[in-house]
Amino acid sequence: xxxxxxxxxxxxxxxxxxxxxxTDARLVAAVSNAGGLGVLGPNAGQTEVTDDPMITAERMRxxxxxxxxxxxxxxxxxxxxxxxxxxxxxxxxxxxxLKMAYEENVHHFAVVGSAHEELFADIIAHDGILIFRPLTPxxxxxxxxxxxxxxxxxxxxSDEGGVMPRQDFGTFTVVPAMVDAVSTPVLAAGGINDARGxxxxxxxxAQGVYIGSRFLMxxxxxxxxxxxxAVLKAHFSDVLRVSPTQRxxxxxxxxxxxxxxxxxxxxxxxxxxxxNGGLRPGMLLGDFExxxxxxxxxxxxxNSLPSVEALIGELMV
Ligand SMILES: Cc1cc2nc3c(=O)[nH]c(=O)nc-3n(C[C@H](O)[C@H](O)[C@H](O)COP(=O)(O)O)c2cc1C
Numbered sequence: 001x002x003x004x005x006x007x008x009x010x011x012x013x014x015x016x017x018x019x020x021x022x023t024d025a026r027l028v029a030a031v032s033n034a035g036g037l038g039v040l041g042p043n044a045g046q047t048e049v050t051d052d053p054m055i056t057a058e059r060m061r062x063x064x065x066x067x068x069x070x071x072x073x074x075x076x077x078x079x080x081x082x083x084x085x086x087x088x089x090x091x092x093x094x095x096x097x098l099k100m101a102y103e104e105n106v107h108h109f110a111v112v113g114s115a116h117e118e119l120f121a122d123i124i125a126h127d128g129i130l131i132f133r134p135l136t137p138x139x140x141x142x143x144x145x146x147x148x149x150x151x152x153x154x155x156x157x158s159d160e161g162g163v164m165p166r167q168d169f170g171t172f173t174v175v176p177a178m179v180d181a182v183s184t185p186v187l188a189a190g191g192i193n194d195a196r197g198x199x200x201x202x203x204x205x206a207q208g209v210y211i212g213s214r215f216l217m218x219x220x221x222x223x224x225x226x227x228x229x230a231v232l233k234a235h236f237s238d239v240l241r242v243s244p245t246q247r248x249x250x251x252x253x254x255x256x257x258x259x260x261x262x263x264x265x266x267x268x269x270x271x272x273x274x275x276n277g278g279l280r281p282g283m284l285l286g287d288f289e290x291x292x293x294x295x296x297x298x299x300x301x302x303n304s305l306p307s308v309e310a311l312i313g314e315l316m317v
Contacts, residue, residue, distance in 0.1 A: 001183065001184075001185060003185070004152060004185050004187065004207045005208075007129060007152060007185070008037050008074065008108065008129065008152075009074055010032075010036060010037050010073070010074065011035030012035045012036050012208075012312065012316045013187070013208025013209065014035070014036035014208060014209055015037045015039060015110065015131065015154075015208070015210045015211070016031040016036055016037065016038050016039055016211060016212070017039065017041075017110070017189065017210050017211060017212035018040065018041030018042070018076075018077075018078030018110050019041045019161075019162060019212050019215075019216065019279075020042045020043060020278060020279050021042070021043045021046070021278065021279045021280045021283060021284045022041070022216055022222055022223045022279065022283050022284060023038075023039070023040055023041040023044045023222070024040075024044050024045035024063065024222045025040075025044070025045055025063050025064075025066035025067035025069075025070060026067075026222070027215065027218070027221050027308065028040055028067050028075050028076075029067045029068075029070030030070075030218075030308035030309065031215065031308055031312070032071045032073035032074060032075055033071045033073060034308055034309040034312040034313075035312060036312055037075075037076050038067070038075050038076065039075070039077065039078055039108070039110045040060065040063060040064060040067065040075065040076070040077050040078065041078050042078060042080075043056075043059075043280075044060060044063045045062075045063040045066065046059055046063075047284065047285075049277070049280070053093045053095070054096055056093060056096060057096035057099065057100040058100070060097060060100060061100050061103075064106065065104070074108050075108065076106070076108030076109065076110050076131070077097065077106050077108070077109060077110070078110050078111075078112065079094055079097060079098065079101075079109050079110070079111045079123075080093070080094055080111075080112055081111060081113030081114055081115075081119055082116055082118075082119060084116065087118060088116075088119050088122060098122065102126050106128075107127060107129050108128070108129050108131065109128045109129065109130055109131065110131045110133065111123070111131065111132050112132075112134075113134070113135055114134060114135065114136075114141060114144075115134070115141055115145045115147075115148050116148075117148055120145075120148040120149055121149075124149050129151050129152075130149060130150045130152075131150070131151065131152045131153075131154060131187075132145040132152070132153055132154065133154035133156060133210070134153075134156075135163065135165060135166070136165040136166040136167055137155050137156055137165060137174050137178060138167075139177065139178070142155070142178050142186075143181060143182060145182075145184075146182045146183070150184060151184070152184065152185050152186075152187060153178065153182060153184050153185070153186050154186070154187045154188075154210045155171075155177075155179070155188055155189065155206070156174065156189040156190050157169065157170045157171025157172070157174045157175065157188075157190030157191060158170055158171075158190065159171050159190040159191030159296050159297055159298060160189055160191065160212065160213075161212050161213040161216075161247070161294050161296040162212060163245050163246060164245045164246065164247070165245075170190070170191075171188060171190040171191050171192075171201075171204075172200075172204065174190070175188045175201065175205065175206050176204045176205055179205030179206060185207040186205070186206050186207060187201075187206055187208045187210040188201035188204060188208075188209055188210065189209070189210035189212070190296065191296045191297065191298040192210075192211050192214070193211075193296070193298045193301040193302050194314065194315065195314060195316075195317050196301075197209075197298070198315050209315075212296070213295040213298075213299075213302070214302060214311065214315075215308065216228070216231070216283075216295065217231055217232070217302050217304070217305055218305060218307060218308045218311055219305060219306065219308070220307065220308050223283050223284065224283065224284060224285060224286030225286065226288070227282060227283050227286050228305060230250075230251070230288075230293055231293060231295055231299055232302065232303065232304075232305070234249045234250070234295075235300050236297050236298065236300055238250050239295070239297045239299060240254055240257075240258035241261055242254050242257035242258050242273065242292055243270045243273060244261075244266050244269070245270060246292065246294055247294060247295075247297060248282070248294055249292075249293040249295060251282055251288035251289075251291065251292060251293060252288055253282065253288060253289060253290055253291055254282075254288075254292045257269055257273065257292065273292060276291070277290065277291065279291070279292070279294055282294075
């Protein structure tokens with residue numbers, strides 16, 4: 001089996017996970033310069049909303065080019081899989097981003113969703129390195145990803161920040177089960193915030209780590225300063241379930257969503273968070289009346305705001 005560093009062309013088997021609204025050129029270039037793989041997430045470097053796929057792709061092209069002025073190491077892009085019954089062409093955001101990525105010679109694709117034959121074949125035909133993270137990890141999805149040619153698989157525990165898997169199984173359950181089910185290298189994701197977490201991932205059989213939340217808490221991260229301060233202060237008991245698949249550190253908006261979630265009024269909560277701007281108001285703009293702060297539930301182990309280089313040095317000892 002090829003090692004993760006050989007596949008990725010990086011110093012460390014470490015990927016900075018794509019995160020909606022809160023990645024940008026500066027953050028991803030810092031990760032790639034420090035020996036990991038930086039990955040641009042949706043709306044990277046943006047502050048304004050657009051629902052136009054072409055504008056989305058052009059903005060991403062500019063951010064990618066900006067990142068490349070800051071590093072000559074590889075940079076990845078996030079791709080959402082089309083729905084199982086949808087073609088790539090019909091998934092207009094995915095199609096526009098892929099076209100741009102091929103034009104710009106992007107090779108590293110952090111693909112999230114469910115294994116999609118046409119998409120995988122397309123990326124492979126363009127010489128892409130395919131890092132597949134089933135949104136809800138199951139043995140069947142990991143094996144489907146492997147069969148369709150994924151180079152690296154990511155096993156995500158429900159400890160993670162962002163949109164959580166549909167099933168509530170933690171990293172300690174999911175990672176060893178997935179490692180045993182496939183022969184493709186597996187990265188562990190979900191709740192890894194310090195060197196202990198990285199060592200635990202390796203002990204569970206993972207060949208590397210896929211880390212999101214912890215990179216938000218760095219000097220280079222574009223997350224709003226008051227959101228960083230709120231995460232620094234938070235304990236795990238302050239991380240509330242605000243919908244069937246999202247958590248947030250306590251904010252006025254999160255408290256309202258959480259109240260409704262607890263009272264079984266969860267119909268439409270994800271949709272409502274989304275039409276209220278998703279992660280943009282709380283995390284990028286620091287508007288806690290309107291927004292949530294999505295991070296993993298291991299916040300007790302996030303106690304500093306180091307540079308990306310210092311953080312990677314601490315994680316990968
Ligand atoms: C704020 C935030 C936004 C996220 N947005 C995305 C996204 O747009 N696309 C995606 O593939 N994953 C997204 N994720 C999930 C991450 O890629 C990754 O799976 C997760 O952060 C790993 O768990 P951790 O946060 O415990 O490190 C997001 C995670 C966070 C914390």
